[in-house]
Amino acid sequence: MNALVATNRNFKLAARLLGLDSKLEKSLLIPFREIKVECTIPKDDGSLASFVGFRVQHDNARGPMKGGIRYHPEVDPDEVNALAQLMTWKTAVANIPYGGAKGGIGCDPGKLSISELERLTRVFTQKIHDLIGIHTDVPAPDMGTGPQTMAWILDEYSKFHGYSTAVVTGKPIDLGGSLGRDAATGRGVLFATEALLNEYGKSISGQQFVIQGFGNVGSWAAQLIHESGGKIVAVSDITGALKNSKGLDIPSLLKHVKDNKGVKGFHGGDPIEPSSILVEDCDILIPAALGGVINKENANDIKAKFIIEAANHPTDPEADEILSKKGVVILPDIYANSGGVTVSYFEWVQNIQGFLWDEEKVNNELRTYMTKGFKGVKEMCKTHNCDLRMGAFTLGVNRVARATVLRGWEA
């Protein structure tokens, strides 16, 4: 299902549960601003290449818009729109003073050299620099981007507006990045999983996990879950998939991935079909790659009892219905992966204050936010007699709706 159709459907269900006025509902759905830019760069061989970049700024009722920038061949306007909207509800669920935005460039970063990626990022920044800013819209990394991408954006933006560290988050530490941001989304996934399992009298230790995606989020989640006693029995990334029912040796796998740029070829597990990763035997499934991967085609075959959505919109609404009938509990993206944007917020606060927190403080604050977020979601589940996805959506949408009305923008 199209990502925007799916996201709008979840929003509308939440709006109905909250009894939102139809005019307010419409105004919350329409993005504040949609930017589409052409980015032409010289390739290393001297030829020219053009790419299309997007930044969708969805809502700013609760504060500056916030969200990552994705470099991936499948980036398209509807998906960026959906991801921007999800950021609005996510920052509200996390109760941090932001709205939502998302950006992306349709490109395959694996096929571009470092200098081509730098030129592309700088051209993209030249096209959008007037529309982002510390109190307007603050980008961060997402799939296919990372601290170096943020460093280039910061440098290019600063040529126009003066040196301004807080204009992006997820930066390298040497440029004002926060300790703990790199691990934050994975650490948030760990805290969210602990909060959920606690409801069922369970803990991470002894549970069997399967993780799809072994990039920033998937690999940190794997490392932290492994350190907490969880057994990771299968993983996949773009290079392949492997399993070991006795539990993968995660420290060795992390080293292999660093040296080989992917999980393929790791000797501590048996190769499996990448398409079968989501239906492998496990207690807890963590999608940490692309959207829409859990759908009506595979939902019936999923064996996990819990799904923790580390990726954004990994589950189609049709799959939600099938899984709910099977009794599978899904911890939704707008809560489960909110650790990244929460520590981005800590980074922005530190930059504005000109002060650096130690990592322990970052991680402790993150735990506090994730715990409060879970409580908030559960309360909405009780109030509206709904599942965790609608609990999170009603929590987020209600906070944004209240801010919108208070600011007198609902008409």
Ligand SMILES: NC(=O)C1=CN([C@@H]2O[C@H](COP(=O)(O)OP(=O)(O)OC[C@H]3O[C@@H](n4cnc5c(N)ncnc54)[C@H](O)[C@@H]3O)[C@@H](O)[C@H]2O)C=CC1
């Ligand atoms: N980086 C962050 O702080 C946050 C990321 N997310 C979401 O988490 C997900 C992963 O993001 P990152 O880890 O940052 O990206 P990344 O670029 O660091 O890693 C992506 C991983 O997914 C794998 N992958 C790509 N296509 C795949 C496929 N077809 N099958 C299996 N694996 C595939 C890649 O090989 C890589 O291991 C995305 O949905 C992103 O929007 C959500 C919140 C914050």
Ligand SMILES: O=C(O)CCC(=O)C(=O)O
């Ligand atoms: O750290 C951020 O500002 C945004 C991270 C992000 O893109 C996401 O949560 O999906």
